[in-house]
Amino acid sequence: MAATPMVALKRFILLHPSDNTATALADLQKGEALHLDLGAEGRDLTLRESIPFAHKFAILPIPQGGEVKKYGELIGEASLDIEAGEYVHVHNVVSRRTRGQGR
Amino acid sequence: MRKRKGQPTFVGYRRASGEVGTRNLLGIFSLVTCANEAAVNIGRQVPGAAIFTHQNGCGQTQADLEAVTRTLIHLGQNPNLGAVLLVSLGCEGLSPDRIGEAIGQAKKPVEMVRIQQQGGYLGALAEAGLKSQKLAQAISAFRREEVGVEELVLGLKCGASDPTSGLAANPPLGKAVDRLIDLAGSVIFGETTEVVGAEHILAKRAKNEAVAKKLLGLIDRLEARVRASGSDIRGGNPSAGNIAGGITTLEEKSLGSIVKSGSSAIQDVYEYGERKQGRGLFFVDSPGREPEILTALAAAGAQVIAFATGLGAPQGFPFVPVIKICANWKTVQRLPDFIDLDVSGVISGEESLEEAGERILQEVLEVASGKWTKAETLGYNGSTNIYTTGPIV
Numbered sequence: 289m290a291a292t293p294m295v296a297l298k299r300f301i302l303l304h305p306s307d308n309t310a311t312a313l314a315d316l317q318k319g320e321a322l323h324l325d326l327g328a329e330g331r332d333l334t335l336r337e338s339i340p341f342a343h344k345f346a347i348l349p350i351p352q353g354g355e356v357k358k359y360g361e362l363i364g365e366a367s368l369d370i371e372a373g374e375y376v377h378v379h380n381v382v383s384r385r386t387r388g389q390g391r
Numbered sequence: 392m393r394k395r396k397g398q399p400t401f402v403g404y405r406r407a408s409g410e411v412g413t414r415n416l417l418g419i420f421s422l423v424t425c426a427n428e429a430a431v432n433i434g435r436q437v438p439g440a441a442i443f444t445h446q447n448g449c450g451q452t453q454a455d456l457e458a459v460t461r462t463l464i465h466l467g468q469n470p471n472l473g474a475v476l477l478v479s480l481g482c483e484g485l486s487p488d489r490i491g492e493a494i495g496q497a498k499k500p501v502e503m504v505r506i507q508q509q510g511g512y513l514g515a516l517a518e519a520g521l522k523s524q525k526l527a528q529a530i531s532a533f534r535r536e537e538v539g540v541e542e543l544v545l546g547l548k549c550g551a552s553d554p555t556s557g558l559a560a561n562p563p564l565g566k567a568v569d570r571l572i573d574l575a576g577s578v579i580f581g582e583t584t585e586v587v588g589a590e591h592i593l594a595k596r597a598k599n600e601a602v603a604k605k606l607l608g609l610i611d612r613l614e615a616r617v618r619a620s621g622s623d624i625r626g627g628n629p630s631a632g633n634i635a636g637g638i639t640t641l642e643e644k645s646l647g648s649i650v651k652s653g654s655s656a657i658q659d660v661y662e663y664g665e666r667k668q669g670r671g672l673f674f675v676d677s678p679g680r681e682p683e684i685l686t687a688l689a690a691a692g693a694q695v696i697a698f699a700t701g702l703g704a705p706q707g708f709p710f711v712p713v714i715k716i717c718a719n720w721k722t723v724q725r726l727p728d729f730i731d732l733d734v735s736g737v738i739s740g741e742e743s744l745e746e747a748g749e750r751i752l753q754e755v756l757e758v759a760s761g762k763w764t765k766a767e768t769l770g771y772n773g774s775t776n777i778y779t780t781g782p783i784v
Contacts (some may be wrong), residue, residue, distance in 0.1 A: 298740025302556060303650075311558055311637070313738050342554030343637035349479055356639075359562075361592050363643040376639070383640035385588045386625045 302362030407498035414468035423448030423483035427633030441710035452781035462664030467494030473530030481507030535662030541575035557647020559718035559737035566748025581677035589642030663760035682776035706774035707766025
């Protein structure tokens with residue numbers, strides 16, 4: 289099965305329902321309109337930036353200092369205000385767990 | 392999927408100890424690095440023998456010799472081995488008799504060959520030939536029987552990872568693990584290095600405070616060891632390559648690995664070489680490198696190992712089948728001789744995480760019932776070593 293998936297049918301993956309980030313499953317383009325299927329309610333989202341394969345974008349606004357979530361867990365905090373549809377990576381997220389920050 | 396009263400089953404070898412093997416092999420173990428040559432050539436005399444070699448057993452601290460001893464004992468007790476032949480040089484630092492007696496407590500035949508007492512290498516080959524012939528013939532009479540899925544002990548590993556690993560190979564593996572734990576099966580995972588940065592998340596899943604403390608203690612100890620060598624795990628992580636692949640923080644990188652352990656409670660945490668007790672999900676202290684962790688999983692009691700890979704890892708293990716699971720369709724196409732299970736449909740959208748997880752569990756049960764993995768068909772199974780931390784003296 290899945291021998292030659294030349295065309296990605298799925299554009300992104302939401303790894304956990306409580307996440308505020310989703311991960312691109314293809315190279316996504318700025319302006320691309322996505323539909324989030326969140327069980328009972330869905331939401332439409334327009335990408336504010338291009339997102340490379342396996343990179344993340346916000347599906348909800350995340351204020352500076354707010355929790356960034358993937359896998360249903362905290363992966364860092366926003367170092368800037370992040371809008372829904374924005375690229376989420378090292379330029380706007382910092383780890384809370386690297387050296388000196390303790391557990 | 393084979394079922395009985397609605398519950399999945401597999402066919403395995405019920406041992407005198409009550410445990411179930413997914414393979415029925417004669418183990419030929421080298422007890423010390425100096426006996427490796429002999430063990431390998433003794434093993435070649437016996438069709439299908441499982442040869443275990445390593446670089447330890449002498450010239451080590453007492454604590455390391457103890458770790459090597461318990462690892463060899465628990466490897467020998469693994470139910471995939473019907474019988475064990477130990478190959479001793481004679482002057483090694485660990486006690487061959489203690490190892491032989493302890494493996495025998497799992498109610499399986501154990502024989503020993505001592506090279507220095509048996510007229511050297513050629514004498515040992517002849518003696519071992521006769522002993523292993525007897526053992527191999529004895530275990531050939533074992534037959535598979537249907538057993539419940541609760542007898543299954545699955546080991547987990549990921550390696551040669553790429554961005555697809557944390558997105559679409561480890562997550563469905565985690566679903567398969569949750570399902571297996573719900574069915575009262577057992578799962579063992581390790582790779583202590585990969586937990587750093589997400590240890591607080593894993594600790595929340597510990598059964599109780601004591602288990603959480605053990606887990607956090609392993610992380611502190613590992614970090615102290617790495618610092619003593621002049622490096623810092625948190626310093627260089629995630630790497631530039633990880634960041635280019637979309638990983639933003641160390642937490643995210645570690646979560647991408649530990650997601651393969653699903654969401655069940657961790658029943659206990661073990662030292663390297665220890666054997667799990669009881670049923671459920673367990674953590675064993677181990678490095679992430681293949682020879683050492685595959686050995687740790689086998690010693691802890693794994694009868695099958697599920698190995699998620701992105702770029703394609705080749706290795707198996709001498710007596711525990713290793714199933715390669717891959718979500719990178721390019722790797723699946725490029726390396727058909729390594730990859731057992733294609734879960735790239737999670738990325739293309741042809742399959743949900745749950746559906747892929749169900750297929751992983753099915754494949755695990757097929758392999759547990761005797762289906763060969765790709766690594767077994769290749770005989771690519773010499774990935775063995777025992778992890779020690781002290782100096783070689």
